[in-house]
Amino acid sequence: MADSPRRYHITTFGCQMNKADSERMAGILEGMGFQWAETPEEASLVLYNTCTIRDNAEQKVYSYLGRQAKRKHEQPDLTLVVAGCVAQQEGELLLRRVPELDLVMGPQHANRLQDLLEQVFAGNQVVATDPVHIFEDITKPRRDSQVTAWVNVIYGCNERCTYCVVPNVRGVEQSRTPEAIRAEMEELGRQGFKEVTLLGQNIDAYGRDLPGVTAAGRHQHTLTDLLYYVHDVPGIERIRFATSHPRYFTERLIRACAELPKVCEHFHIPFQSGDNEVLKAMARGYTRERYLRIIDQIRSYMPDAAISADAIVGFPGETESQFENTLQLVEQVGFDQLNTAAYSPRPGTPAALWDNQLSETVKADRLQRLNHLVATKAAERSQRYLGRVEAVLVEDQNPKDPLQVMGRTGGNRLTFFTGDITELKGQIVPVQITTVRAFSLTGDRVDQPTQLSVAGVAC
Secondary structure (H helix, E strand, C coil), X not given: CCCCCCEEEEEECCCHHHHHHHHHHHHHHHHCCCEECCCHHHCCEEEEEECCCCHHHHHHHHHHHHHHHHHHHXXXXXXXXXXXXXXXXXXXXXXXXXXXXXXXXXXXXXXXXXXXXXXXXXXXXXXXCCCCCCCCCCCCCCCCCCCEEEEEEEECCCCCCCCCCHHHHHCCCEECCHHHHHXXXXXXXXCCCCEEEEEECCHHXXXXXXXXXXXXXXXXXXXXXXXXXXXXXXXXXXXXXXXCCHHHCCHHHHHHHHHCCCECCEEECCCECXXXXXXXXXXXXXXXXHHHHHHHHHHHHCCCCEEEEEEEECCCCCCHHHHHHHHHHHHHHCCCEEEEEECCCCCCCHHHHCCCCCCHHHHHHHHHHHXXXXXXXXXXXXHHHCCCEEEEEEEEEECCEEEEEEEECCCCCEEEEECXXXXXXXXXXXXXXXXXXXXXXXXXXXCCHHHECHHXXXX
């Protein structure tokens, strides 16, 4: 048994940034000779990449950890790692709560996993939560997909939204150079990946911290410049980006998305609340009117663009009429998808200390009402796809029906159709839509792409 390879398992909570971090850490572990295990129980190294955006995600981590801590008493050679935002937030407190842990590491340390584990294997219990400069990513991620890939372009966040713990746990903004981003995309193109999502906690801030200003006094490196710079990478057929912040979203960016055929007609722009007073209390730095102007601009350039967002209900002090302003905004915009959440107080954030917290009952009621409206509006938005031919990038087999494959349209709609995954994986296929649902579509493959809709061609 001593010669058998060590096995690892990673459980990821939370956002796309965490998923990207987990893929990088998996790549490091495989470079160290570890092999992937399907379950934590089969692994000799268990890593939880954690999220602290909401309390329930955090509590789930503790219950999983308890199970593994118990197991460690029977298998002392088990290595237990907590990475990500809970690790950054709790630091050494985590060790007091779960003394069986070997390594606690914040998200800024993901690229240092090998160095940190070497300290652990030398017999140390390690906490790595100091703010660091994220050195250029030279790791080879173990990608979960063979078709689509995440590429980090900016780490951290300089915003100070009163409800959000991200700046505390992910540190200040640090942009990667355009050259490093393009090099990673070129490598992905060589490996056969077809779609890249450029990732940042606040992606519109990309480049603000890089040196260089144009003659007109504009930052030389913006997200818009980056899109033009990486657009012609060979092999990459679709480019997406997330997450945008309305405060920094520009018409120049919208124009670039309309001009560049590989950039998908899909925008993810959180609005959080439809009420100006609540937005001010959240320190979001824009108004409802500004947000609606952005949506109007997008639709004037790309009438068919898919728009998704995030919204919070039950923020401290939110009145019924303020909540109704959120409902009204959702009614007016008609989002293709909306991630909703009831406000959850997070440690170290100003709003958590305010004395005007709302009851869980009120929050649950508002969340339910918002979700009902979201599903209704998304179903209405879906109607536009009926009968159209959409370009679908095939990602995988439908887990519920082995005769079907699934993929996404340029507007990010999940689409199912009959087909053989071995033949179609990674292909962009014209599909005529026959059934529409609120958040997904079903269709039939067609031979001639001549009828492709505007949305299909855009990607």
